[in-house]
Amino acid sequence: MRPLFVPFFIPHLGCPHRCVFCDQEKVAGARGVLPTPAELLSRIEEYRAGAPGRSLEVAFYGGTFTALPPADQEALLAPLQPLLECGLLASVRLSTRPDAVDAGRARFLRERGVATVELGVQSMDPEVLLFSGRGHGVAEVELAVAALKEAGIAVGIQLMPGLPGDTRERSFATLRAALALRPSFLRIYPTLVIEGTELAERYRCGAYTPLALPDAVTLCKEMLVAATCAGIPVIRMGLQPTAELERPGTLLAGPYHPAFGQLVASEICFDVMCALLDGVPAGSRVSFGAPSGRVSDLVGQKRGNLARLGAQHGVDASVHEDAALDPELISLKWQGGVRYARRPDLHPQH
Ligand code: SF4
Known part of the structure; x- marks a missing residue:
């Protein structure tokens, strides 16, 4: 049985800037505050009590974990060490940006029990990365994946078809490049227009058009089949529905459906x-x-x-x-x- 995730959302903490499409607070419905050691331990205990005997995996999502000040990274991971040592916690996973990973940081994570890192890659097309305000190129993705694998950490890659400048051909070229890196899994999130982001402004002035829902479903279907045939599982397609995301006024446009994966x-x-x-x-x-x-x-x-x-x-x-x-x-x-x-x-x- 897969471990049960104990999620901690740290929206935008560590991010060097806001990418044009991103508002993690609206997507996750959580504020960007680091949990205290007591909060970490009490939530883990809550999950343990709710699912006795099930193995647990702590997951830090929504920010750039490896760009947090080193003392903050240590403060988040140190309280987990005794639980990892005694087996109460099976492992730790976290999400981060490719340009915030190098060999030293990857080794540090491994030593602190991090088994999986999810990289927000989004695209492997230089122009799409540029138009999306990512602030890094393709080389950083390749270096990050190599450093994590070298440290013995499983790598997940997140892709976002439909970003500014993206096309069907570029989405598939991105997929091929991502598959060539042999990640442990993919997540595919078609781009949505969230109110308050720069993408929302571009959408309003006609400079950006999101994918239509049927086109996003077809594209993701083909990407899913190609990934599966390459032996790489896609563990999620489409954003998790949250009350905040579905609140009127949050989502301006884009191929959102609460059961996108089922479509x-x-x-x-x-x-x-x-x-x-x-x-x-x-x-x-x-x-x-x-x-x-x-x-x-x-x-x-x-x-x-x-x-x-x-x-x-x-x-x-x-x-x-x-x-x-x-x-x-x-x-x-x-x-x-x-x-x-x-x-x-x-x-x-x-
Ligand atoms: S996409 Fe990632 S790096 Fe960019 S603002 Fe959002 S959480 Fe931060």
Whole structure:
């Protein structure tokens, strides 16, 4: 079982400036204040009591951890050391910027029990990085990944398709470059326009147009399949919905959906179901089998996949759960027999 995250949000702490798209306080609904040692320990205890026997992983998100003053980094990590030593805490992860990582900082993190670092890479295109006000280039990403791996730390890469200057081609070139670095996982967050950011001003004056939701879903679907085929898991697509993010006036524009990842999964299932219907005559009654817990992926939001299958293939489609089905497969039962196909986003990792 995966460890349970004990999250601590430290919005913008350590950040050298605000990137044009970013407002972590609005996204996470938290203020940028470092937790005290007592707060750290009490939240860990709360999670431990709520999930007895489950291993715990502390996660510091929302800022640039490795650019905090060294004393602050030490103040956050030191109280965790006894818990790591006695096994009450399995590990620590944190997020940071690529240009705030070097060999020395990576070694320091490893010595303090940090097992995973998530790098806010966003793009591997120099112009996109420039237009997004990131303040670093591609070389810093490559150096950061190498330093972290050398220190024995697992690296996650966060990408943001749809940033200023980005195109479909550039998003895929970014993905290829990120995959070539062989991270342990990716997160993909299509760019949103958050009120109060520089991107919001550019959007208002017509200098920036975000991805439309259907385009973002299609792009992310293709990126997810490519990453999976390369053996790199994508552990999240689309921002976590928070009350703050969904408060009227926070989100100005962009491809937001509270269940964005499920939209992507449903699109993938739709493609697989269409392939399974090859040669099935219009007018047929068909039933798709979904592994346990996957029925809604096949049915789609508001039963949209079933309606589209009817419109595009002329079939009367339904979905049933098949608990005995391999979790990576989808089945099709019709008058001509039974067929199976594999979901391309669920290939075993190599
Ligand atoms: S994207 Fe990262 S580095 Fe840029 S302002 Fe946001 S948290 Fe800070």
